Amino acid sequence: MRKTICIGGKNNIAVNSLLYLINGLAVDKNEICAVSTKGDNGVDSWQKSFLKAANDMNIDICSIEDIYDKQNIIFLSLEYDQIIKPDNFASKYLYNIHFSLLPKYKGMYTSTIPILNGEAETGVTLHFIDKGIDTGPVIAQRKFEIGINDTARILYFKYLDNALRLFKEQINKLRSNSIDCRRQDVLGSSYYKKNSNLFKMPIDFQKSSFQIHNQIRSLIFKEFQLPLINGKPVSASTITDEFIGFNIFKEHDDSFIISGIDGYKIIAKKAG
Numbered sequence: 001m002r003k004t005i006c007i008g009g010k011n012n013i014a015v016n017s018l019l020y021l022i023n024g025l026a027v028d029k030n031e032i033c034a035v036s037t038k039g040d041n042g043v044d045s046w047q048k049s050f051l052k053a054a055n056d057m058n059i060d061i062c063s064i065e066d067i068y069d070k071q072n073i074i075f076l077s078l079e080y081d082q083i084i085k086p087d088n089f090a091s092k093y094l095y096n097i098h099f100s101l102l103p104k105y106k107g108m109y110t111s112t113i114p115i116l117n118g119e120a121e122t123g124v125t126l127h128f129i130d131k132g133i134d135t136g137p138v139i140a141q142r143k144f145e146i147g148i149n150d151t152a153r154i155l156y157f158k159y160l161d162n163a164l165r166l167f168k169e170q171i172n173k174l175r176s177n178s179i180d181c182r183r184q185d186v187l188g189s190s191y192y193k194k195n196s197n198l199f200k201m202p203i204d205f206q207k208s209s210f211q212i213h214n215q216i217r218s219l220i221f222k223e224f225q226l227p228l229i230n231g232k233p234v235s236a237s238t239i240t241d242e243f244i245g246f247n248i249f250k251e252h253d254d255s256f257i258i259s260g261i262d263g264y265k266i267i268a269k270k271a272g
Helices: 011-024 050-056 152-176 209-218
Strands: 004-009 032-036 073-078 094-098 121-128 138-145 232-243 249-251 255-259 264-270
Touching: 004 011, 011 032, 011 050, 011 073, 011 152, 032 050, 073 152, 094 152, 121 152, 138 152, 209 232, 209 255, 209 264, 232 255
Parallel strands: 004 032, 004 073, 073 094
Antiparallel strands: 094 121, 121 138, 232 264, 249 255, 255 264
């Protein structure tokens, strides 16, 4: 008997994965179910609504509790907003695609903190769900570059694109249970919990230009927040290797010209 595929999640990654199951793999709709998140009101916004897409495609919509006692099910979390407790499930086929290269950056803010820390690359990870938070054995990963001027928003959309590619590469292996996995390394492991102050911290200009640039671009995600400089919202930051002098700060009509303790030029564009 084929297992039912249950996607729990939200946004474009959940919607596009559902579309791939139906249009790309021709999976019977009776073999699919959907668990939407509490905040999904069934209306598309800057992201597609998973609830709306599932309804439009006549996919069975369940609550998470509805699938607890179903043994013949594959559950895949794609930005699902609740912590999954494996002991609640009869099925052992519980998976998540996390937006980082585990074991690094478990938990929250995977579009912000890697940029803040000056990372040059990140990725997406398909892993088993266990009792921890993003701690389960790793099945597969996709690695990609973080551009030097990428913002948190740009990085998030790179996650979406690469998570969908990883889903397409691995879904048939999950369906046939023909997967290998490995325990996560202890070295390099990191975790970030919810911190409401992260997006309220002012830019610290007594840093290197690279650190200042990272602070600015790590907070640029227009649907949620923009960093403020002199009370003005900033929509982009570009760093150059041009030396303009130490600790420069100049405000223009459309931008700020800034340098840190090492003197390299940053152009911070004001939101228009």
